[in-house]
Amino acid sequence: MSKYFVRRLAMSVVTLWVIVTITFILMHSVPGNPFANENKNIPEVVYQNLLKKYGLDKPLSEQYLIYLKNIVRWDFGESMKSNTETVNEMIARGFPVSAQLGLQALLIALIIGPALGAIAALYQNRFPDYISMIVSIIGVSVPSFVMGTFLIQFVARNVDWLPIGGWGEWRHTILPSFALALMPLAQIARLMRSSMLEVLGQDYIKTAKSKGISRTAVILKHAVRNAILPVVSILGTTVSNLLVGSFVIEKIFGVPGLGMFFVNSIYNRDYTLIMGVTVFYAIILISMLFIVDIAYTLIDPRIRLTKEGR
Amino acid sequence: MDSNTIYTKEMFQKAPRELRESETIKRPSISYWSDVWRRLKLNKLAMAGLVILIILGIMSIIGPYMSDFSYYEQDYSAINLRPNKSYWFGTDELGRDLFSRVWLGTRYSLFIGIAAALIDFGIGVIYGGIAGMASKRVDAIMMRIAEVIYSIPYMLIVVLISVVFSSTGAGTSMFVLILAMTITGWVPMANLVRGQVLQLKESEYSMASESLGASKSWILKKHIIPNTLGPILVNVTLTIPRAIFSEATLSFMSLGLQAPRPSLGTLVSDGLAVMPIGLFYQILIPAIIISLVMFSFNVLGDGLRDALDPRLRK
Numbered sequence: 001m002s003k004y005f006v007r008r009l010a011m012s013v014v015t016l017w018v019i020v021t022i023t024f025i026l027m028h029s030v031p032g033n034p035f036a037n038e039n040k041n042i043p044e045v046v047y048q049n050l051l052k053k054y055g056l057d058k059p060l061s062e063q064y065l066i067y068l069k070n071i072v073r074w075d076f077g078e079s080m081k082s083n084t085e086t087v088n089e090m091i092a093r094g095f096p097v098s099a100q101l102g103l104q105a106l107l108i109a110l111i112i113g114p115a116l117g118a119i120a121a122l123y124q125n126r127f128p129d130y131i132s133m134i135v136s137i138i139g140v141s142v143p144s145f146v147m148g149t150f151l152i153q154f155v156a157r158n159v160d161w162l163p164i165g166g167w168g169e170w171r172h173t174i175l176p177s178f179a180l181a182l183m184p185l186a187q188i189a190r191l192m193r194s195s196m197l198e199v200l201g202q203d204y205i206k207t208a209k210s211k212g213i214s215r216t217a218v219i220l221k222h223a224v225r226n227a228i229l230p231v232v233s234i235l236g237t238t239v240s241n242l243l244v245g246s247f248v249i250e251k252i253f254g255v256p257g258l259g260m261f262f263v264n265s266i267y268n269r270d271y272t273l274i275m276g277v278t279v280f281y282a283i284i285l286i287s288m289l290f291i292v293d294i295a296y297t298l299i300d301p302r303i304r305l306t307k308e309g310r
Numbered sequence: 311m312d313s314n315t316i317y318t319k320e321m322f323q324k325a326p327r328e329l330r331e332s333e334t335i336k337r338p339s340i341s342y343w344s345d346v347w348r349r350l351k352l353n354k355l356a357m358a359g360l361v362i363l364i365i366l367g368i369m370s371i372i373g374p375y376m377s378d379f380s381y382y383e384q385d386y387s388a389i390n391l392r393p394n395k396s397y398w399f400g401t402d403e404l405g406r407d408l409f410s411r412v413w414l415g416t417r418y419s420l421f422i423g424i425a426a427a428l429i430d431f432g433i434g435v436i437y438g439g440i441a442g443m444a445s446k447r448v449d450a451i452m453m454r455i456a457e458v459i460y461s462i463p464y465m466l467i468v469v470l471i472s473v474v475f476s477s478t479g480a481g482t483s484m485f486v487l488i489l490a491m492t493i494t495g496w497v498p499m500a501n502l503v504r505g506q507v508l509q510l511k512e513s514e515y516s517m518a519s520e521s522l523g524a525s526k527s528w529i530l531k532k533h534i535i536p537n538t539l540g541p542i543l544v545n546v547t548l549t550i551p552r553a554i555f556s557e558a559t560l561s562f563m564s565l566g567l568q569a570p571r572p573s574l575g576t577l578v579s580d581g582l583a584v585m586p587i588g589l590f591y592q593i594l595i596p597a598i599i600i601s602l603v604m605f606s607f608n609v610l611g612d613g614l615r616d617a618l619d620p621r622l623r624k
Contacts, residue, residue, distance in 0.1 A: 011454075011457065011461075012461070015461040019462050019466075022462070026470045026471065027474070137608070141604040142597075143601070145582070146593075146600065149585065153585065240464070243465075244465040247465075266563050267564055269473075281463065286461060289461065
């Protein structure tokens with residue numbers, strides 16, 4: 001186990017390094033530099049000073065080493081477009097907002113999704129199954145930006161209590177959380193349904209029933225517990241879906257989170273911010289994948305890791 | 311006949327000697343794919359998806375020519391018109407005909423999705439096939455590389471590549487979008503193919519072929535790949551909507567196709583801009599079509615998976 005842990009950790013670090021390097025190469029292969037194509041008439045001295053400030057006057061290899069060193073020290077540098085905030089400060093401001101939204105959405109998806117899937121499997125080909133399948137088909141077919149727009153148009157405009165957008169009170173988070181949660185919720189429900197159907201056909205369910213255990217106990221203790229394992233294994237993907245969804249949802253609902261900063265940094269071509277947020281997202285996602293993988297091997301007794309790793 | 315009947319010798323007849331005739335198969339044999347098709351036809355949802363896709367596909371080809379107006383022509387005397395007799399889907403804020411724009415957008419979106427899926431398919435089959443057939447050492451190295459590439463968050467790399475290319479001034483072209491999506495997108499396909507190859511490599515028919523002197527590449531081409539086509543097809547069907555969805559998300563970040571070329575994503579994000587002033591139809595139509603495309607590919611992919619799964623065969 002500890003060997004697997006170490007190997008998996010090493011893989012994550014390598015992956016992160018690859019991402020940081022790719023990000024660096026891509027952002028520095030943008031033709032010209034961020035100041036050249038803006039104000040053509042800035043004085044030469046100012047231009048040189050700007051280059052110096054962002055370290056762009058040094059050779060590329062040196063810039064790369066400085067960049068790596070800074071990331072290890074958790075320093076993403078200064079924003080190229082904002083004079084008042086560093087990238088670190090922007091992440092510190094935007095991330096809590098995004099995290100709250102993301103966690104609420106994750107919670108919605110993790111409570112409703114498995115329940116919907118389990119109910120569908122228990123009532124296979126009957127009314128509850130159809131309802132839950134319709135919800136999950138809508139969930140995977142309707143992109144989150146369409147869902148967000150429709151929620152604004154049909155719900156927020158008719159319910160005074162729910163605001164169209166903005167941030168501040170808890171009620172501001174309700175609609176964006178649901179819009180964000182729908183796609184992962186649907187994916188989880190579909191996965192849960194098929195895995196539940198498979199589990200319900202297993203012999204140990206029959207054994208449990210024949211021992212006279214109540215229906216509720218069979219479902220909760222024997223069926224759901226086993227059927228939920230595949231859902232755990234896709235949690236990493238779910239988090240990354242939530243993240244991508246947040247780019248769009250935050251923009252539609254005007255939520256001042258990291259996703260909105262990221263989209264705006266792309267509009268403004270704020271390269272240090274793009275790089276910083278990309279690396280930050282990558283760190284979060286890769287740690288999530290790592291945690292999910294380790295958790296999965298811990299909760300599923302069928303996975304016994306052999307000496308050679310896997 | 312009840313149980314009391316006494317069987318006498320006269321009641322029996324000698325069987326004809328032509329035993330061969332009784333051995334012939336009278337019914338036409340059903341090939342693998344026609345069997346799959348037969349089972350797919352029973353799945354109403356998947357068939358609905360297929361029909362919708364065919365209709366959308368045809369409309370994406372002929373739709374832009376059905377309208378009297380081109381997709382880029384701007385008419386300032388006819389801006390933001392609601393759907394009417396001459397503009398079937400209305401016009402946008404530049405006075406462009408939304409009917410031809412929507413169907414052209416469908417064409418580009420479908421094209422991006424299908425092209426990305428086919429490239430994923432090509433790279434995945436080659437890479438996965440080689441990894442599966444190669445020695446254990448080579449396989450391990452190839453799979454480590456794939457694992458690292460796969461851990462790179464898909465959308466982040468797509469965004470980065472689009473940012474770089476759109477900064478060159480030429481704007482995001484179709485080629486760049488497809489490149490960005492396939493650069494990490496091929497890994498699941500390669501994993502799938504490798505897994506199948508490893509399994510089928512040990513099968514009796516591969517061994518038979520090998521003992522008859524077939525080379526590795528022959529076995530791969532003639533025996534293994536045809537047998538992995540089923541799961542691969544399902545994967546391709548489910549990759550297409552993902553690519554279309556990614557393109558739409560990119561459009562939202564101003565990284566989609568360059569104007570005046572429309573895609574379903576750019577149409578939806580243009581529609582969002584005018585929604586606050588009450589022009590809901592501009593976002594509604596492309597939103598419905600993009601949802602229909604996603605729905606159809608998803609149910610078709612699910613249906614195919616069920617039809618191909620031998621465990622579900624009754």
